Amino acid sequence: MAKQQKNAVSPARAEDFPEWYQQVVRAADLAENAQDVRGCMVIKPWGYGLWEQIQRQLDQMFKDTGHQNAYFPLLIPVSYLEKEAEHAEGFATECAVVTHHRLEAQKDEETGKVKMVPTGKLTEPYVIRPTSETVIGAAFARWVQSYRDLPLLINQWANVMRWEMRPRLFLRTAEFLWQEGHTAHETKDEALEETEKMLRVYETFARDHLAIPVITGEKTENERFPGAEKTLCIEAMVQDRKAIQAGTSHYLGQNFSKAAGIEFASRSEEGATEFAYTTSWGVSTRLIGTLLMAHADDDGAIMPPKVAPSQIVIIPVTPKEDTKEEVLHAAEALAKTLRKDEFDGEPLRVHVDRRDVGGGTKTWDWIKKGVPIRIELGPRDIEKRSVAVSRRDQGPKEKQFIPKEDFLRDVGNVLSEIQNGLLARATEFRDGNLVEISSMEEFVKFFTPKNPNKPEIHGGFAVCHWAGSNEEEEKIAKDHKVTIRCIPDAERFEGTGKCILTGAEGARKVIFAKSY
RNA sequence: CGGGGCGUAGCUCAGCCUGGUUAGAGUGCCUGGUUUGGGACCAGGAGGCCGGAGGUUCGAAUCCUCUCGCCCCGACCA
Missing domain, CATH: 3.30.110.30 (C-terminal domain of ProRS)
Known part of the structure; x- marks a missing residue:
């Protein structure tokens, strides 16, 4: 007998929440700590697949609200940071600084080992962007001449670096992936409206895609983004009842436009110039950490169907060698049929697990990864034209034998039910606390x-x-x-x-x- | 950067206090067999300069010093 552990993840949430979280990340095979780079992570395919879904769906929402993607440099001249005092001060303690631009091989005469020594000192050091207000501001200053150039609605998908004291996978890493929206407007009201609009995009995305109910609001002055006049945020509650800031939207007033010189010819007064009003807003891979802490249980991750890298996994049951080919064939055929179906306006994401490992192992692997629906398909099912369906929002041992046609008809509803169920449960938990x-x-x-x-x-x-x-x-x-x-x-x-x-x-x- | 814990097989760890043949276990991995609606079972096998450097000693995973890294709790933060 194998060890009959009741749950796939240990310790349980109630015993040791931080440790449980780490074990979930590991069990679900989402990411690991980079071995030789402090505070950085390796995002593994299942974790990156989740990020890709988040990215793609949010990106569509940004485009639907009139934004365009662009890309700006990773390195920022230190002098840029100096332009906005409050901003510079806010990020000063967590900047990685680039000071040299080449290496020189030096051989140690005693040991014979070759050491690479930095040389070619830069006259002005760069910082690796902790956020891009300053570089993007400089670009905006070049791009904006007239009120006719406004509004400027730009988004960037990028990595940023903040030298954090205590990194934790997805929640706080030295390097992380994010998007940062940067916009410039003619009037204060317009900029405020944009700040609010993007907050609502985040709220909607969190609720309707991640199944996380968030509380929206404004930060107090103490908690405000360095250099902002107003910081709006979405705050989620996770299962240890702590809050996590899952996204922010800042109204920057004219602080950054004055610092960077985003100045335009006025609409109202001939010959006069005005400074633009800017905003910035962002969400990061922290959303993944939030998602896990909000939904995962003592058997591992639970993916809301809308963002699950795979929504359905088919596990072929191949008890006899002579029926194996037939079962695999039927599994692929079922997958193909399912992929023609849609959920939330997109083709279903279906994976057939053809690995040559035991069926129990497969089942548990996908439980830990949090796939919404598992289907077991074996010779008897083929004969009876049925499938064995298990849901991640139910116990690991539960399965229902359903006629294949019924399953195909209802699959969309089942996914919706899981999606809605997760939101309902999270909402109940939040309101209860x-x-x-x-x-x-x-x-x-x-x-x-x-x-x-x-x-x-x-x-x-x-x-x-x-x-x-x-x-x-x-x-x-x-x-x-x-x-x-x-x-x-x-x-x-x-x-x-x-x-x-x-x-x-x-x-x-x-x-x-x-x-x- | 402060306080605590910890670095031994891919992973989880035992051994260290009280130094002594060839450094162990579980799991994972590879091979063969038995199984087959299932995290299977049996047998065999590969895999470690015990985080690194120095010291004490006839002898160090074990004792001492330094160093690097990780985890937890703080301070800082998406």
């Missing part, structure tokens, strides 16, 4: 674990009336490891009341939570 709190005593209790030595999963989103100062906000962050995630904008959070800290009336609601 979203608590209105009206006193500091209650607040402290909410965010204090019962067992300080081995903190259990506790807390959640605390909705409080707040009118404190920036300093008071910082103090709370320091004392309780809790920050204001956002000032939520949804109707359900409207209304004012008594500030939880100062007691001042007329304070509006904010959401406090521990966060990633």
